[in-house]
Amino acid sequence: MRLAIVEDDDEVGDALVEVLTDQGFLAERMRRGADLLIGHRRCDAVILDLGLPDGDGLQVLRQLREVSSVPVVILTARDDERTVVRGLRGGADDYLVKPPRIAELVARLETVTRRAAVAAAGPEATVIITGDVRIDLEMRQVEVGGEPVTLTQKEFELVEALAERPGSAVSRELLMDRIWGDAFMAVSRSLDVHISTLRAKLGRPGLITTIRGFGYRWGQ
Incomplete structure (x- = not known):
């Protein structure tokens, strides 16, 4: 699975790339929201931080949803209820707070991508x-x-x-x-x-x- 990790913190971003690569993902690090908006077609799922150097991640998510339905899991330090709700209503498929438990992060990535594949396959099962x-x-x-x-x-x-x-x-x-x-x-x-x-x-x-x-x- 091709995975975009949108994270400006080098320590966090590099650690996520390393551990998720070990889990079998083809992980690509992106540091800015603009990188995702330009390169989203290269990925099957996205891990999106909200504190990005070129704008708020929620705004990036809204812009992404105008052109793509790629599954997005928000991974951020923000744990207030208002931001969680805004993220989910803004088009995120899931929301996790840093630091993540890697097994849970992998499971949620598998869930959102599986759901997207079923939706793309055609009529829903009865x-x-x-x-x-x-x-x-x-x-x-x-x-x-x-x-x-x-x-x-x-x-x-x-x-x-x-x-x-x-x-x-x-x-x-x-x-x-x-x-x-x-x-x-x-x-x-x-x-x-x-x-x-x-x-x-x-x-x-x-x-x-x-x-x-x-x-x-x-x-x-």
Whole structure:
């Protein structure tokens, strides 16, 4: 996999290139946002720092999304909730805070690139499997460990909206707009209650992860 590492700090950038090359990536170091905007076609995924010498990484991300859907994992020292939310809403596929755990970074890179490959391959599958959870979108059925789970219409629609983007952060606004038809705060509490009920019915801790200040993620 061809990987662009956009990082102006030489110590951090060189260390990432070395360790990710050892993991089998073809890692290319870029020091500026402009380098990425010019050379993004050479890469299959991007690790993007936000503190760049020629501009803020969030602005670089917005510019990149105007011309490319290449998977992007933000890797930065900024861990405040507002920046995390802005990064995800701005088009990042994932967000990690420095220093990263290399195994987790590799796993997240594999997840975002696999998801991009599935999207590029064509129509989405009608059956989604996560661990021992099987979702038949056409039959509108869910099984856990081979046993059927009875869901209400809205509960299934929530599962569908989350599971069709495995590993991706899905905003509360998108979920509320899709399930209830309007992203008003009046139904915000309804979303929380439905998510809580879903977790209890599915009985798989960690399957639906809360992303504070943003929304939810299905799977890892």
